[in-house]
Amino acid sequence: MAFPNGFLWGGAVAANQWEGGWNLGGRGPAMTDVTTGGTVTEHRKVTYIDKDGNHCTMLQHEKLPEGAHYAVLDEYHYPNHEAVDGYHHYKEDIALFAEMGFKQFRMSISWSRLYPTGLEKEPNREGVELYRSVFEECRKYDIEPLVTIWHFDTPLYLEEHCGGWLNRETIDLYVRFATTCFTEYKGLVHHWLTFNEINNTIMFLDFAGGEHADQEYQDAYQHLHYQFVASAKAVMIGHAIDPDNMIGCMICGITNYPATCDPKDILACQHQWEKNIYYCGDVQVLGAYGSYATRLWKEHNVSLDITDEDLELLSAGTVDMYTFSYYMSSLVTTHKVTDQVAGNFSKGQKNEYLEYSDWGWAVDPDGLQYYLEMMYQRYNVPMMVVENGLGAYDKVEDDGSIHDPYRIDYFRKHIKAMEKAIENGVDVIGYTTWGCIDVVSAGTGEMRKRYGFIYVDMDDEGKGTMKRSRKDSFYWYKKVIASNGADL
Numbered sequence: 482m483a484f485p486n487g488f489l490w491g492g493a494v495a496a497n498q499w500e501g502g503w504n505l506g507g508r509g510p511a512m513t514d515v516t517t518g519g520t521v522t523e524h525r526k527v528t529y530i531d532k533d534g535n536h537c538t539m540l541q542h543e544k545l546p547e548g549a550h551y552a553v554l555d556e557y558h559y560p561n562h563e564a565v566d567g568y569h570h571y572k573e574d575i576a577l578f579a580e581m582g583f584k585q586f587r588m589s590i591s592w593s594r595l596y597p598t599g600l601e602k603e604p605n606r607e608g609v610e611l612y613r614s615v616f617e618e619c620r621k622y623d624i625e626p627l628v629t630i631w632h633f634d635t636p637l638y639l640e641e642h643c644g645g646w647l648n649r650e651t652i653d654l655y656v657r658f659a660t661t662c663f664t665e666y667k668g669l670v671h672h673w674l675t676f677n678e679i680n681n682t683i684m685f686l687d688f689a690g691g692e693h694a695d696q697e698y699q700d701a702y703q704h705l706h707y708q709f710v711a712s713a714k715a716v717m718i719g720h721a722i723d724p725d726n727m728i729g730c731m732i733c734g735i736t737n738y739p740a741t742c743d744p745k746d747i748l749a750c751q752h753q754w755e756k757n758i759y760y761c762g763d764v765q766v767l768g769a770y771g772s773y774a775t776r777l778w779k780e781h782n783v784s785l786d787i788t789d790e791d792l793e794l795l796s797a798g799t800v801d802m803y804t805f806s807y808y809m810s811s812l813v814t815t816h817k818v819t820d821q822v823a824g825n826f827s828k829g830q831k832n833e834y835l836e837y838s839d840w841g842w843a844v845d846p847d848g849l850q851y852y853l854e855m856m857y858q859r860y861n862v863p864m865m866v867v868e869n870g871l872g873a874y875d876k877v878e879d880d881g882s883i884h885d886p887y888r889i890d891y892f893r894k895h896i897k898a899m900e901k902a903i904e905n906g907v908d909v910i911g912y913t914t915w916g917c918i919d920v921v922s923a924g925t926g927e928m929r930k931r932y933g934f935i936y937v938d939m940d941d942e943g944k945g946t947m948k949r950s951r952k953d954s955f956y957w958y959k960k961v962i963a964s965n966g967a968d969l
C-alpha cells in the first residue's frame with residue numbers, strides 16, 4: 482500500500498473563513514472584515530468611505546483611493562464577521578473531525594485576535610487562551626494541529642495606517658505575533674506554515690486581468706520580499722523555541738501547461754512557473770532568489786529594498802517542508818485564446834481534455850501528480866497537500882441528507898493521483914482537504930460555494946441556523962482514513 486503508516490489525513494480551514502466572532506473576545510478588525518460577497522465569476526469587494534464621505538466598494542485587488550478609509554458599512558453583509566461561527570462551535574466541529582478519524586486539522590490563528598491592531602507589545606490573553614483550548618480539544622482526539630500563522634488576514638490597522646506589507650516594520654510585528662504562537666503553544670503544536678499561498682500577491686495580478694503599471698509589480702515584489710524575510714525569521718525563532726517544530730512554506734499550486742507545442746508556448750510556460758510558483762518556493766526552501774528573478778524584476782523596472790542582512794536571513798531561515806494547495810491546472814499560450822475559461826481566479830485558454838467546476842476551475846488530478854513529482858525533484862524535502870477540494874452547490878434533501886457524489890469523485894481521483902506520486906518516490910506526509918466543514922469562500926465571499934464533508938446551514942445573505950450535518954462524503958472520507966487510503 483502506498484500511503485505510509487502515520488500518514489496525516491485531515492482537513493483544513495482558516496480563521497477568517499471559519500471562526501467568526503470578529504468583534505468578540507478583544508479581537509481587532511482584519512483586512513478580511515471589510516470584504517463583502519461576490520458572485521461566481523467575480524472576486525469579492527472591499528468597502529470603504531471615500532474622502533467626501535461616500536460609501537463605496539471596489540474589487541478586492543484594487544488600491545484604496547487617496548484619502549479613503551476602509552469601513553464596515555450598515556448596508557452590506559460581511560460574511561467573515563460570523564463566518565460559520567467556529568468561535569462557538571469548535572468543540573462540536575472537532576468532535577465531527579474526530580468521528581471521521583482525522584489525524585491532522587489545519588487551521589489558522591487570527592493575528593488581530595492576538596494583536597488587535599498589530600502594534601500592541603503584549604498579546605490579548607483571551608485570544609491566546611481561545612486557541613489553546615482549540616488545540617487541547619484536538620489533542621483530546623490525537624489530532625495534530627497544523628497551524629497557518631498568516632492566512633490573508635493582516636490587522637486592518639496595519640494595512641490602513643502603517644502601509645501593511647509595504648512597510649519594512651511589519652516584518653517585526655509579524656515576528657512578534659509568530660513568536661507568541663511558538664511560545665504559547667509549545668508542545669501543543671509542532672507543525673506550522675508561515676504564510677498561506679504567499680505567491681498569490683504576484684500571481685493574482687494575472688488573474689485580475691488587464692495591463693498593470695510597473696508600480697503594481699514593484700509593490701507586489703516588495704511585499705513578497707518583506708514576507709520572505711518575516712518567514713525566514715519566524716522559521717529560525719520557531720526552531721530555537723522548539724527543535725521539534727516542523728515549519729513549512731505554503732504555495733498556491735496551480736499546474737501550468739503549454740497550450741501548444743510551439744516552442745514559444747513552452748518557453749512562456751516555463752516563465753510562468755518561474756514567476757508564479759518557483760519564485761516563492763525557491764526563496765523559502767532553497768534560501769535564495771532564483772537566477773530568473775533579475776529578469777522578472779527587469780521586465781517591470783522593479784528595484785527592491787533588499788539588504789545583505791536580508792539575504793543572510795533568507796539563506797538561514799529555510800523551511801523544513803514544502804506544502805501547497807492544489808485545485809486546478811492552467812494553460813499558457815502566446816497564441817490567440819480561442820476558448821476562454823470563465824471563472825474566478827482562472828483564465829486563459831480552456832483545456833479541451835478537462836472538465837471545469839461551476840466556478841470555472843479545471844478539474845485535473847494528473848496535474849496534482851505532475852506538481853508533486855516536479856516539486857519533489859526540485860526541493861527534495863517532505864511535502865504536504867494542505868488544500869484540495871471541489872467548490873460546488875449542495876442540495877439538502879427533505880430528510881436532511883446531502884448527496885455529493887461529485888465531491889467524492891473529485892477526492893477519489895486526486896487521492897489516487899497522490900498515491901501514484903508516492904509510489905514514484907515522492908515523500909508526501911500529509912493531506913488536508915480544503916473546507917472540511919463548509920466555510921466562507923475566500924475568493925467570492927459566498928457560502929453556496931461549498932467544499933465540506935460537513936454541511937453548515939448558512940446562506941450568502943447570512944441567514945441560517947449554523948446547524949452542522951454530515952454529507953455522504955463524510956462517511957466516505959471516514960472509510961478512506963480508516964483504511965489508510967486503500968478503500969477509495
Ligand code: P53
Pocket residue numbers: 495498677678733806808826868872915921922923924925930
Ligand atoms: P475559494 C484562488 C485560487 C486558488 C486558491 O478558494 C485560492 C484562491 C483564493 O480564492 O485560495 C485558497 O474559497 C485559499 C483558501 C480558499 C481556497 O483556496 O475562493 O488558501 O483560503 O478558501 C478556495 O473557493
